[in-house]
Amino acid sequence: MSVKDRYPATSEKIQVDTSEGAEVPTRTDGLAYGGDDKLPPSPELTSGEERMLWRKIDVRFMPIVTMLYLVSFLDRGNIGNAKLEGLVTQLDLTGNRYNCIDPLLCRFQCVPDSCKIVWGIITTLMGFVKTYPQLVGVRVCLGVAEAGLGCGVFYTLSLWYPRFMLQTRIAMFWAGATFAGAFSGLLAYGISFMSGTGGLLGWSWIFAIIGIITFFVLPDLPDTAEFLTMEERAFVVHKKKYDNSSVGEEEHFEWRHVKEALLDWQVWALSMINATVTTPIYGIAFFLPSIINGFGFNTAISQLLTVPVYLVAVIVVMIWGVWSDHVQMRVPFVFAGLALSAIGYGINLSNAGTGPKYFGTFLVAIGGYASFPAVNAWVPNNTSGHYKRAVALGVLVTFGNFGGIISGIVYRLQDSPRYVLGHGMELLFIGIGLILTPIVTFTYWRINKKREVLMREASEKGVKYSPEELRRLGDRAPDFRYTL
Numbered sequence: 001m002s003v004k005d006r007y008p009a010t011s012e013k014i015q016v017d018t019s020e021g022a023e024v025p026t027r028t029d030g031l032a033y034g035g036d037d038k039l040p041p042s043p044e045l046t047s048g049e050e051r052m053l054w055r056k057i058d059v060r061f062m063p064i065v066t067m068l069y070l071v072s073f074l075d076r077g078n079i080g081n082a083k084l085e086g087l088v089t090q091l092d093l094t095g096n097r098y099n100c101i102d103p104l105l106c107r108f109q110c111v112p113d114s115c116k117i118v119w120g121i122i123t124t125l126m127g128f129v130k131t132y133p134q135l136v137g138v139r140v141c142l143g144v145a146e147a148g149l150g151c152g153v154f155y156t157l158s159l160w161y162p163r164f165m166l167q168t169r170i171a172m173f174w175a176g177a178t179f180a181g182a183f184s185g186l187l188a189y190g191i192s193f194m195s196g197t198g199g200l201l202g203w204s205w206i207f208a209i210i211g212i213i214t215f216f217v218l219p220d221l222p223d224t225a226e227f228l229t230m231e232e233r234a235f236v237v238h239k240k241k242y243d244n245s246s247v248g249e250e251e252h253f254e255w256r257h258v259k260e261a262l263l264d265w266q267v268w269a270l271s272m273i274n275a276t277v278t279t280p281i282y283g284i285a286f287f288l289p290s291i292i293n294g295f296g297f298n299t300a301i302s303q304l305l306t307v308p309v310y311l312v313a314v315i316v317v318m319i320w321g322v323w324s325d326h327v328q329m330r331v332p333f334v335f336a337g338l339a340l341s342a343i344g345y346g347i348n349l350s351n352a353g354t355g356p357k358y359f360g361t362f363l364v365a366i367g368g369y370a371s372f373p374a375v376n377a378w379v380p381n382n383t384s385g386h387y388k389r390a391v392a393l394g395v396l397v398t399f400g401n402f403g404g405i406i407s408g409i410v411y412r413l414q415d416s417p418r419y420v421l422g423h424g425m426e427l428l429f430i431g432i433g434l435i436l437t438p439i440v441t442f443t444y445w446r447i448n449k450k451r452e453v454l455m456r457e458a459s460e461k462g463v464k465y466s467p468e469e470l471r472r473l474g475d476r477a478p479d480f481r482y483t484l
Helices: 047-091 097-106 117-124 131-144 149-159 164-196 202-210 232-242 256-261 266-291 299-327 330-348 354-382 386-410 420-461 469-477
Strands: none
Touching: 047 149, 047 164, 047 232, 117 149, 149 232, 149 354, 149 386, 164 202, 164 299, 164 354, 202 469, 256 386, 266 330, 266 354, 266 386, 266 420, 299 330, 299 354, 330 354, 330 420, 354 386
């Protein structure tokens, strides 16, 4: 009987508990994982000691990546604030010129590139462009310089944290982007009074001030992280080794990992769902100041009114992240986020008054920003093997960034203040997500149930997989359970 034709059990301990305080198996099969062959045996930690270890890692790791993404997302969202501060008139962004700027920035995100010094310089230069062609050129360069930050951080987090601790950390990271929306509006309000300083309009200072050269030093991978003791490194590595596999997952590179990721139905399905989540996010990030300005407020008040929207979203992002990891589910949070965004955009598309429409922007921001970490934790939760996971995250982020292209095109200047086309397209994508999410969930559920039955039958027959076969199968292994 071939490996592909049978689904037998391999050990009594099929489901490995990866929550805080759970017992971590020690290596007995000779499989080197994450450098554990050079580390001492994993120590036994109490639940309190383990919480202190993860807190130590959080303090060292999360502020750095969160700050980087806050600044990264700030220079994307600031184009919306800059629009109200003279960008359109000074650079003669007539017709669809403004709509072409945002897609030029944010759609190169999966090219490996961590050159943040170049990114800071380009961001500074953004404030000094004088013509539309210059703005286009600098915006393209900025997108290239920022490439890889999002999917790179998601992948790195998946190497450090067990799968049911992951969304909380992605939520911390993503909260930086959400908070950037609030900070950009507050910053834009203050900078609006600097118009004329140095011969530049207020929008130029928005980019110049955030163009600070950023130096950062991220911790090494767990097995070489110098801020951890050898025993702490061993614990983290072993915790990850048995995170979603009873025998450890494959770590060495083979081209088949790329092929498996690109041919895996779930990678494309979850990537499409991600696009339905990120399109509303980019819509609100790029055009919230203009939407609020269309309610009849002046520029300064419009900038300030964006702040509460994002602050509330930040709070919900963190609550949902912790909650999702606690219940070990992603689906309810993705679906609820899409539903809230649909209601919010529906209100803004209607003939409702200013108050209800402003409330609708809260629903859009909460739904979009709070559901994003769930989608981006879903993929690493359900893919096994370092390199397959890396490719899957690359596809996921690529699809997500298509949302920026779409949102940047459909919110046209001539559609202000109702933006019927923009809001309508957002609702179309959200509707696709609301249909696709239950379909993917049901498919996962059926596969999990089928594997349970086949494992039980195989166990009764006494048929077993070897550890090598299970590692090679990865998330297709019979003991692997998809997270719902």
